[in-house]
Amino acid sequence: MKSWSRPWVPRLPGNGQPPRLFDTSTSTFVSTVTSGTASLYVCGITPYDATHLGHASTYLAFDILVRSWLDAGYDVDYVQNTTDVDDPLLERATLLGIDWRVLAESQTELFRGDMEALSIIPPDHYVPVTAVIPEVAAAVDALVVGGFAYEVPSAESIDSAPDLYFDSAEAGEATSWHLGLESNLDRADMLALFAERGGDPDRPGKRDPLDPLLWRAARAGEPVWDTVLGLGRPGWHIECSVIAVNRLGSSITVQGGGADLLFPHHEFSAAHATALTGEPFARIYSHAGMIAYDGEKMSKSLGNLVLVSRLIEGGADPRAIRLALLGHHYRHDWEWTDDALVAAGTRLALWRAWAEREQHGAPAIDSLIAALRVALSDDLDTVAALDAVDRAVASGTAPGTAALDAVHALLGIDLRS
Structure with missing residues (x-):
């Protein structure tokens, strides 16, 4: 499947440092230094x-990671999936009275457009x-053969298959995997989240209420595929495991996503991958915080979504949306307000006025480059990075070409357009 157009990323003089990230599995900061290609699955x-600001914030966080890796001189191999067949999608298509494939394609196309508008580097x-x-x-067949899967009878299947x-x-x-390895949750919390996030802890015949569907x-009436397992379709977690392992190998640098995927999705994606390969799924598990709106976490189920496309249709500059999101550390939960976009627009206007004074003859090495690199190397601290640009703007000193290139390359904000 095509993704979206890749934004131009200026090449800066020298190299930055690969960032350290907070690893949720160990609750420690871990360096992303690697001897080979840096690999990322989100x-x-x-x-x-699609695309609400919770989505945008997550993909922007890992866009900053990719930009930091590129600035460090790394080759990057980045994989992202789209879950274009799943129970919530089927339910929404039924509610709207349209074919689930039409809904999936139209929303995927909208997502592509939003990512391109926000200058997100594509996978x-x-x-x-x-x-x-x-x-x-x-x-899944390999997991059955390996003894990691078992049958549960289904009275609903059309051919009596389990x-x-x-x-x-x-x-x-x-x-090397064990339950709780990534999430560090106790069993009671796991059971609650499993039931809330697509699991079926009460399914009769399971060996453990937390065992996930493969x-x-x-x-009847559901999409199915004829495979080595017979007719059916995959469970949620195994899809990401297979897509990641088959394209990135047995142990990737970073597995990323929103904090709401920590359990059960990422926990069991890692479990499946480890059972298939014998290796830990990822060196680092990284999660972006949640965005609230009107006092509640922004979510599809609550319907309190702020959509990127609607903000842009309403006249918002995509760079201002990007700045509003970058103004909060990626791991922190926070609440969106209309004032956040207004403040970001004001900041963008000040930055653009500063950029209009660009001095092409300024030294190639600019102190702002170092400040941005230091901030982003510390767990992608975009708040500190924006503060560094604010100080440069407030100093009254006209920017050199390298300074504007750094803002463009590392923060994804093109101040010359």
Whole structure:
């Protein structure tokens, strides 16, 4: 699947440092220094109600990571999926009275446009789940053969075929993964989140209420694929495991996404990948915080969404939206208000007026480059980075070409357009 057009990223003199990131599995800061290509997997959207600011904030955080890696001189291999077949998508399509494939494609196209408007660097591989069903089925079959999956009878399947579930206990004994490895949650919290976020803890026949679905046998009226497992479709977590492992290898540098994916999605994506490869899924697990609106976490279920496309249609400069999001550290939860966009617009106007005084003969090495690199190397501290630009603007000194290139390359804000 095509992603979106890649923005131009200026090349700066010298190299920055690969950032350290907060790793949720160890609750410590871990360096992203690598001897080879830096690899990144970020869970993509389920394409309906795209693109809200929670989406945008998450993908912007990992855009800053990619920009920092590029500035460090690294090659980057970035994979993102789109969950273009899933229960919530099917339910929304039914509610709207349209084909689920039409809904998925239209919302994916809207997402592409929003990402391009926000100057988000696209993934190198943008992979819809519907394009990899045979790969996923083969992986589930391998888990069955390896003893990591078991059958649960289904009275609803059209051919009496069983559903297949992941055996968490077996994986915990036979691999380096164990339940809670990434999330560090206790069992009571896991059970609550599992039920809230698409799990089925009360399903009869499961060995453990927390065991996740790997393969759903065909049901009447649902999309199905004919595979090595017979008719059916994948569970949610195994899709990301297979897409990541088959394109990035057995142990990636960073697994990223929103904090609401920490459990169960990322926990079990890592479990499946480890069971398939025998290696830890990722060196670092990184999660972006949640954005609230009107006092509640911005979410599809609550309907309190602020959409990027509507802000742009209302006249907002995409750079101002980007600045409003960058004004909060990616790991922190915060609440969006209309004032946030107004303040970002004011900041953008000041920065653009400063950029109009650009001095092309200024020294190639600018102190602002160093300040931005230091800020972003420390867990992608965009708040400190914006403050550094504010100080440069307030100093009254006209910017050199390198300064404006640094703002463009590292923060994704082109002040010359």
